[in-house]
Amino acid sequence: MEKHYLHHLTPGFDRSAVLEDMMTEFGEDIWNFAYFLTRRRDAADDIAQDVFLIAYNRMYTFRGEASVKSWLLSITRNQSLKYLRNAFIRRTVLMGAYRAEGSTASAEQVVFERIASREVWETVIKLPRKHREVLLLAYHYQMKMDEIAATLDLSEGTVKSRLFRAKKKMSELLREKQEGGKDDG
Incomplete structure (x- = not known):
């Protein structure tokens, strides 16, 4: 169920409740997309947290031009690309192993x-x-x-x-x- 009320938010509205709704509804999608782009679980965890922090801070600027899901996936993509551009990550991450032994899919x-x-x-x-x-x-x-x-x-x-x-x-x-x-x- 898409939440369209974001573009009607005004300062003073309980952003924490809205954030909780977004995390419940889109959290798995955000994490999966970040993982799919970075191929790293730890990066996906960090990126998902960053995405929701950014969404929380920019909630009042949401214009409703796209769906909330598209907005969050755009933020996720941007954060993932930022992560991938990091020179340290490019030099030190081996892309061969996608899943640690004993971890769940x-x-x-x-x-x-x-x-x-x-x-x-x-x-x-x-x-x-x-x-x-x-x-x-x-x-x-x-x-x-x-x-x-x-x-x-x-x-x-x-x-x-x-x-x-x-x-x-x-x-x-x-x-x-x-x-x-x-x-x-």
Whole structure:
């Protein structure tokens, strides 16, 4: 259920109650999107907290031009990109391991595993970020092209082009994997 009352908030309104509603309704989506972009659980935890802190501080500036979910996903994307641009992170993070042994799967991973085989998920995570994010927004979050364009601050044509290329690359990678047998690493 989308909360449209945010653009009607006035100073003095209980922002804590609104924040709690947003965290309950969108918290899992925010964490999953941050994880999907950064491929790190610890980063997703930090980014999700930052997103809700930013949303809390900017709540009165929400204009209602996009859905609350799109607004929060835009903040999440921006925070994730900021995290990825950090030179220390780029130099020190090994991208090979996605899940520590003994840890549980993220909700996002569970959903993808139910929808498709593990091979598909592993293939999606190997795509460049710009392709991963359009696939996730289009197919998991079921956002419309104009919403994805607004979330990513791109034109609809660019979103369509990226989505086309992402699907084409997925097909190529899955075909290569099938032809080459099982890829263990």
